[in-house]
Amino acid sequence: xxxxxxxxxxxxxxxxxxxxxxxxxxxxxxxxxxxxxxxxxxxxxxxxxxxxxxxxxxxxxxxxxxxxxxxxxxxxxxxxxxxxxxxxxxxxxxxxxxxxxxxxxxxxxxxxxxxxxxxxxxxxxxxxxxxxxxxxxxxxxxxxxxxxxxxxxxxxxxxxxxxxxxxxxxxxxxxxxxxxxxxxxxxxxxxxxxxxxxxxxxxxxxxxxxxxxxxxxxxxxxxxxxxxxxxxxxxxxxxxxxxxxxxxxxxxxxxxxxxxxxxxxxxxxxxxxxxxxxxxxxxxxxxxxxxxxxxxxxxxxxxxxxxxxxxxxxxxxxxxxxxxxxxxxxxxxxxxxxxxxxxxxxxxxxxxxxxxxxxxxxxxxxxxxxxxxxxxxxxxxxxxxxxxxxxxxxxxxxxxxxxxxxxxxxxxxxxxxxxxxxxxxxxxxxxxxxxxxxxxxxxxxxxxxxxxxxxxxxxxxxxxx
Numbered sequence: 518x519x520x521x522x523x524x525x526x527x528x529x530x531x532x533x534x535x536x537x538x539x540x541x542x543x544x545x546x547x548x549x550x551x552x553x554x555x556x557x558x559x560x561x562x563x564x565x566x567x568x569x570x571x572x573x574x575x576x577x578x579x580x581x582x583x584x585x586x587x588x589x590x591x592x593x594x595x596x597x598x599x600x601x602x603x604x605x606x607x608x609x610x611x612x613x614x615x616x617x618x619x620x621x622x623x624x625x626x627x628x629x630x631x632x633x634x635x636x637x638x639x640x641x642x643x644x645x646x647x648x649x650x651x652x653x654x655x656x657x658x659x660x661x662x663x664x665x666x667x668x669x670x671x672x673x674x675x676x677x678x679x680x681x682x683x684x685x686x687x688x689x690x691x692x693x694x695x696x697x698x699x700x701x702x703x704x705x706x707x708x709x710x711x712x713x714x715x716x717x718x719x720x721x722x723x724x725x726x727x728x729x730x731x732x733x734x735x736x737x738x739x740x741x742x743x744x745x746x747x748x749x750x751x752x753x754x755x756x757x758x759x760x761x762x763x764x765x766x767x768x769x770x771x772x773x774x775x776x777x778x779x780x781x782x783x784x785x786x787x788x789x790x791x792x793x794x795x796x797x798x799x800x801x802x803x804x805x806x807x808x809x810x811x812x813x814x815x816x817x818x819x820x821x822x823x824x825x826x827x828x829x830x831x832x833x834x835x836x837x838x839x840x841x842x843x844x845x846x847x848x849x850x851x852x853x854x855x856x857x858x859x860x861x862x863x864x865x866x867x868x869x870x871x872x873x874x875x876x877x878x879x880x881x882x883x884x885x886x887x888x889x890x891x892x893x894x895x896x897x898x899x900x901x902x903x904x905x906x907x908x909x910x911x912x913x914x915x916x917x918x919x920x921x922x923x924x925x926x927x928x929x930x931x932x933x934x935x936x937x938x939x940x941x942x943x944x945x946x947x948x949x950x951x952x953x954x955x956x957x958x959x960x961x962x963x964x965x966x967x968x969x970x971x972x973x974x975x976x977x978x979x980x981x982x
Contacts, residue, residue: 522695530688534681541676545669549641550630557628557645557662564599564658565649592668596635596642598661613642613661639666705729709737721748756921772799823866823946827973830861830870831895837874838893841882849887852878855894862971863899865947873943876936877903877964884908889961899949899968906961915953940966 598609616631628645642663649656705728713724723741726734775795779788838854845852874893881891885907894902910918919941921934937953944951949968956963 523692526688526691530684533684534677537680538673538677541673541680542669544676545672546641548672549664549669550643553630553641553643553662553664554628554645557643557660560597560599560660560662561645561647564647564660592671593665596640596661596663598659600659600661602657602659604659607658609661613640613663615659615661616642616644633663635663635665640664641666641669702730706733719751721745721751769802772802823869825864825866827971828863828865828867828870830863830899830901830968831856831859833867833870834874834893834895834901837871838878841875841878845882845891848882848885850882850885851890852882853890853892855892856896859897861895861897861899862973863947863968864971865968869943869947873940873966874901874903876940877966880936880964881905881907881962885961899970901966901968902963904956904961904963906956906958909955909961910953918953919951937964940964944968 596610596613598611598613599607601607612635614633616629616633626646626648628643630641630643633640633642640663642661645660645662647658647660649658709724709729721744723744724737726737726741729737772795779792779795835854838852842852878891878893881903885891885905889905889907891903891905894904896902919937921938937951941951944966947968949966951964951966954963954965955961
């Protein structure tokens with residue numbers, strides 16, 4: 518994390534240093550350009566005072582004074598040339614070239630600064646045109662004055678050093694304080710890391726986020742939510758394992774007893790009866806295994822596996838009811854669907870909702886005696902109902918009917934006690950709920966599942982499952 522803080526800081530420092538160096542060069546150039554122009558003005562004044570009546574310059578006098586003006590200092594070498602209007606050298610060393618000319622500079626009278634080189638060394642030069650009128654005659658000269666750039670670069674470096682040195686100290690101090698601040702700020706995280714490292718693998722308790730920095734608190738809160746989901750998943754697996762062992766123990770013991778009985782029987786009718794019992798126990802065992810798998814598949818955390826879509830609950834319920842008609846007729850139970858063909862749109866998984874209604878109908882047919890009546894209906898508000906006029910369930914028992922493996926004390930029909938638990942979990946993963954109440958005419962039971970109604974209209978041409 519520290520490196521990502523240092524990189525932008527170093528980039529900004531480099532950019533700032535480059536900017537300061539460019540400005541320092543500009544300031545030093547302006548300062549020494551002004552000095553160069555002042556020297557040119559001094560030479561101009563010298564030329565004016567050295568001019569005699571014939572338009573010639575008193576060279577002996579002027580050369581000594583020019584040398585005093587252009588005395589070379591210990592850092593830079595100066596160059597000087599005085600040219601007449603024909604370009605002939607009047608005085609100086611003659612080393613400075615004239616600046617390049619173009620249409621914009623031709624005819625200009627004001628001094629012109631330019632860069633050139635002498636002996637591969639950069640030189641800052643100045644051209645100043647001088648016109649003097651004497652005894653009715655005009656005389657023109659070009660003053661060329663230049664110097665190497667050592668002092669300019671030294672001044673720029675001095676300015677840069679004066680800026681950079683304090684900045685480097687400040688940056689090192691900032692880095693030191695940053696490291697100390699980060700370590701201090703992350704100290705609670707280090708303590709939390711040690712706490713997590715010492716935890717047993719099965720400890721899913723949420724982490725304490727009260728002492729951690731505000732910036733990382735949302736991350737730890739999400740970790741706590743993940744731990745809660747993992748805890749729920751582990752509890753589900755643990756409960757499923759316990760449920761499986763509980764539910765299969767009795768049928769397997771009965772199956773083993775019937776097999777032992779069949780092995781010792783010499784009487785064919787008794788052997789046949791034992792085999793019939795084995796078949797019956799096997800069927801019950803198969804039914805229990807199917808319901809256990811269904812229970813695991815429809816756990817509240819299984820919503821990610823749903824194949825959701827817009828469904829017509831009326832059409833789906835009618836179709837499933839028709840599939841149970843034959844089984845109901847075999848038991849002499851009047852099973853029917855009540856309601857019109859008005860569609861009721863919900864969002865759900867068709868196979869899971871079929872499983873829900875299958876369990877409700879299986880429960881009704883299993884516990885209702887012959888001659889009973891079972892009615893399936895769908896209301897426009899998304900309520901799916903299964904009503905029967907069977908023996909019913911006492912109010913005390915109704916509070917527990919959706920618990921796993923719950924069976925009433927006075928119920929004699931065989932069952933696993935899982936069907937209504939499956940109904941409840943399928944309803945919940947669809948955002949609905951299920952209720953068990955007394956039948957509308959005061960007899961039997963009424964199971965109502967409430968689904969959220971969808972806004973879109975289901976496609977009636979699409980297969981339901």
